[in-house]
Amino acid sequence: MRTNLRITGSVDQFVDLRTSDLQTKPDGSFRTGDIFLQHPTRLGLYKCIGRMTDEIKIRPVGHENVALHAPTYEDVAMAPGAGVLEEAVLFGSGRPEAGILLFVKAGCDVDREGLVDSVWEALEREFEEGRVPVKVRKEMLVVVCGGVVPRTTKGNFVRSEIYIEFEEDINEAYTLV
Structure with a gap:
């Protein structure tokens, strides 16, 4: 961030910070790109569920934050399940490890264990070859049958809505590891 500083006064030396570059809305506020969910019962409390980025x-326990490029993981997960998967969505923001929701196309009869095995093997290969920085455990691959993937009018999936709508599936994955 770049800002203009102006020193005023000769004794107190206050700093006048001009932050007009950040003020992107008419009321003087600005967008951070963070996505918050209001607490269901306690007014004024919010939970950050992610960012408007990929x-x-x-x-990870004992480590600094690790940033994962979601489309890389999602593309790897889609490849072995191309015939049966509608979408693959990485999750895990703020958690100790990442997982992937594997959305099965409507009407597809799928061998869940076989699908998970093939996706996990593809992810392991990518990790061993250095194309993805962090492993995804097999237990963190969640097969979703019959779930409707929230989409924009352009057809892109809406990551934040998926996290909210499939929160129970995501939380259940963390209880298994």
Whole structure:
């Protein structure tokens, strides 16, 4: 961030900070790109559920935050399941590890275990070859049958809505590891 500083006064030396570059809205506020969910019962409390980017930051135990480029993981997951998968969505922001929701196309009869095995093997190969920085455990691959993927009018999936709508599936994955 670049800002203009102006020193005023000769004794107190206050700093006048001009932040007009950040003020992107008419009321003087600005967008951070963070996505918050209001607490269901406690007014004024919010939970940050992610950002409006394709980057997921996980917090592995004993390590600094690790940023994962979600489309890379999602593309790897889609390849072995191309015939049966509608979408693959990386999750795990703020959690100790990442996982992937594997949305099965409507009407597809799928061998869940076989799908998970093939996706996991593809992810392991990418990790071993250095194309993805962090492993995804097999238990963190969640097969979703019959789920409707929230989409924009352009057809892109809406990551934040998926996290909200499939929160139970995501939380269940963390109880298994």
